[in-house]
Amino acid sequence: MPRSPERGSLARIGIFVGFFVFLLLVWEGLKFIGGDPWRTDTWTWEPPLEIWFASDLLLPHVWDIFGALANPVQRGADESLAQFLLGAALYTWREAAIGFVVGAIIGIALAAVFVHSRLLERAFVPYVIASQTIPIVALAPMIVFAFGQDVISVVIIATYLTFFPVTIAMIRGLRSPDPRALELMRSYAASRWSVLWKLRMPASLPYLFTALKISATASIVGAIVGEGPGGIPDGLGRAIINFNSQYISGPEKLWAAIVACAILGIAFFSLIRVAEIVALRGRGMRTEAA
Amino acid sequence: MADPNIDPVGRPAAEPASVVRIRGVDKRFDAGGQRVTTALSGIDLEIWRGEFVSLIGPSGCGKSTLLRLIGDLTAPTEGSVEVNGKPAHAARLGREYGMVFQAPVLFDWRTVEDNVRLPLELLGLDRSERDRRIAAMLELVELSDFARHHPYQLSGGMQQRVAIARALALQPAILLMDEPFGALDEMTRERMNSEVLRIWQQTGTTIVFVTHSIPEAVFLSTRVVVMSARPGRITRVVDVPLGNPRNDLTREDPRYFQLVTEVREALRAGGGFDTDAPMASADRLNAEGGIG
Numbered sequence: 001m002p003r004s005p006e007r008g009s010l011a012r013i014g015i016f017v018g019f020f021v022f023l024l025l026v027w028e029g030l031k032f033i034g035g036d037p038w039r040t041d042t043w044t045w046e047p048p049l050e051i052w053f054a055s056d057l058l059l060p061h062v063w064d065i066f067g068a069l070a071n072p073v074q075r076g077a078d079e080s081l082a083q084f085l086l087g088a089a090l091y092t093w094r095e096a097a098i099g100f101v102v103g104a105i106i107g108i109a110l111a112a113v114f115v116h117s118r119l120l121e122r123a124f125v126p127y128v129i130a131s132q133t134i135p136i137v138a139l140a141p142m143i144v145f146a147f148g149q150d151v152i153s154v155v156i157i158a159t160y161l162t163f164f165p166v167t168i169a170m171i172r173g174l175r176s177p178d179p180r181a182l183e184l185m186r187s188y189a190a191s192r193w194s195v196l197w198k199l200r201m202p203a204s205l206p207y208l209f210t211a212l213k214i215s216a217t218a219s220i221v222g223a224i225v226g227e228g229p230g231g232i233p234d235g236l237g238r239a240i241i242n243f244n245s246q247y248i249s250g251p252e253k254l255w256a257a258i259v260a261c262a263i264l265g266i267a268f269f270s271l272i273r274v275a276e277i278v279a280l281r282g283r284g285m286r287t288e289a290a
Numbered sequence: 291m292a293d294p295n296i297d298p299v300g301r302p303a304a305e306p307a308s309v310v311r312i313r314g315v316d317k318r319f320d321a322g323g324q325r326v327t328t329a330l331s332g333i334d335l336e337i338w339r340g341e342f343v344s345l346i347g348p349s350g351c352g353k354s355t356l357l358r359l360i361g362d363l364t365a366p367t368e369g370s371v372e373v374n375g376k377p378a379h380a381a382r383l384g385r386e387y388g389m390v391f392q393a394p395v396l397f398d399w400r401t402v403e404d405n406v407r408l409p410l411e412l413l414g415l416d417r418s419e420r421d422r423r424i425a426a427m428l429e430l431v432e433l434s435d436f437a438r439h440h441p442y443q444l445s446g447g448m449q450q451r452v453a454i455a456r457a458l459a460l461q462p463a464i465l466l467m468d469e470p471f472g473a474l475d476e477m478t479r480e481r482m483n484s485e486v487l488r489i490w491q492q493t494g495t496t497i498v499f500v501t502h503s504i505p506e507a508v509f510l511s512t513r514v515v516v517m518s519a520r521p522g523r524i525t526r527v528v529d530v531p532l533g534n535p536r537n538d539l540t541r542e543d544p545r546y547f548q549l550v551t552e553v554r555e556a557l558r559a560g561g562g563f564d565t566d567a568p569m570a571s572a573d574r575l576n577a578e579g580g581i582g
Contacts, residue, residue, distance in 0.1 A: 283442070
């Protein structure tokens with residue numbers, strides 16, 4: 001008997017949560033056998049071994065990381081670390097989302113051009129690929145130099161990381177229709193434009209969403225990396241740089257910022273996933289998994 | 291039950307008019323290097339308004355190519371193809387064809403009614419006229435209750451009926467069908483044969499029908515065009531003077547058996563089959579498959 005969908009998704013959530021708990025146990029387990037002494041008011045535990053990376057500096061206690069979220073972001077500040085990180089994450093997400101949308105449009109447009117011209121495809125795809133072999137850390141300062149220390153620079157960097165997966169996937173997706181479907185359109189004397197809008201584009205949606213899920217996370221990385229040279233003080237990028245410089249006195253803050261980045265990435269990814277489910281419903285294909 | 295709105299031709303049917311006129315057509319394909327494959331050689335064929343013509347022959351005889359030439363999906367190397375008195379190319383631009391393939395080729399992101407709507411959108415008809423035609427077409431193929439379904443929710447036979455409705459939505463002068471029921475099981479296929487005959491009679495559309503199946507060709511057609519391979523050519527044209535309407539009793543009519551035998555012998559005379567493996571029955575031919 002096939003498993004019901006409810007049971008399937010319950011199992012998935014169970015495995016996800018179970019693995020999370022497992023990671024926490026490994027984390028704290030390492031600290032228990034090889035980290036710094038565990039101290040409470042009444043009780044002290046001396047781990048028997050010494051594992052260099054299990055120290056409180058490199059691997060703070062999980063409860064210290066989550067505890068730091070509730071503490072003020074700075075001594076004397078009204079704002080808690082959690083509130084600060086939420087604000088920073090939303091700010092970074094806005095930059096990433098704008099870059100994501102612009103990058104997706106550029107990627108789709110490039111693919112549409114390439115699909116209609118083998119010549120242009122052969123001539124320009126190597127450049128598209130070359131563009132992605134340049135490390136973003138090398139490119140970001142140049143973009144900032146060109147466009148100034150402004151949000152626009154960060155958006156451009158996010159765009160830069162977004163358009164590539166979309167271009168490559170859409171070249172494939174726009175070519176995905178059954179040859180007979182193209183003949184059908186030909187028998188209706190459909191224009192290239194009609195073929196693009198009524199056949200190629202809808203047929204490419206599954207490919208597009210696969211690329212968009214990659215791009216969603218890439219655009220966030222781009223925005224975070226770009227905020228440093230871009231001189232943007234309000235996002236996660238600057239928070240990471242700041243907390244990095246304060247690492248010795250409070251390592252858990254940097255860890256909390258990393259957690260915030262991860263949650264932001266998962267949230268953006270999930271948003272695209274939901275859009276995918278809505279856009280592809282009715283096609284009778286399994287849109288399962290990532 | 292004949293609906294005047296879905297008369298596809300919409301012009302006087304008094305005098306017999308030529309819908310397809312093929313003169314001296316050769317079709318060669320470059321097979322790479324110096325090699326050239328002759329798919330069709332010396333084809334002459336005239337099809338009259340309201341006819342149901344089947345093209346039958348072994349794999350590689352070029353019957354699908356001939357259909358595609360009529361539909362201007364490929365161009366002849368020599369000779370001319372006229373549809374409705376104009377070059378096939380002009381007829382295609384004038385949207386005078388309906389095309390049905392072996393696979394339904396429905397757009398899976400569109401519902402049944404939106405699939406039928408597709409050609410009407412391309413034609414730029416206004417909304418009320420579109421809706422009226424969609425309703426008429428779905429009624430014609432008896433799928434009105436499934437208008438809002440998606441293709442994956444339908445059986446293979448139902449999907450092919452949607453494809454027929456879509457092809458007829460433009461009220462084409464001619465319906466081209468390329469082994470439309472080849473992928474269906476035998477029971478569904480017989481039912482679809484009766485369906486397509488009913489639609490043909492109801493609409494008066496001229497139909498050109500490619501098939502591998504002798505019984506199917508004889509049951510459906512007013513004429514059966516027998517082809518042979520290497521090079522693809524027409525070896526015989528068999529008239530099928532069975533009356534209409536045709537039904538299950540037709541399949542038991544002695545004249546029907548006679549005609550099936552006649553077509554089979556014409557195929558054999560054309561060298562369509564390997565002589566060391568003689569065809570025992572038409573069913574054997576059905577099982578052959580291939581792309582013709």
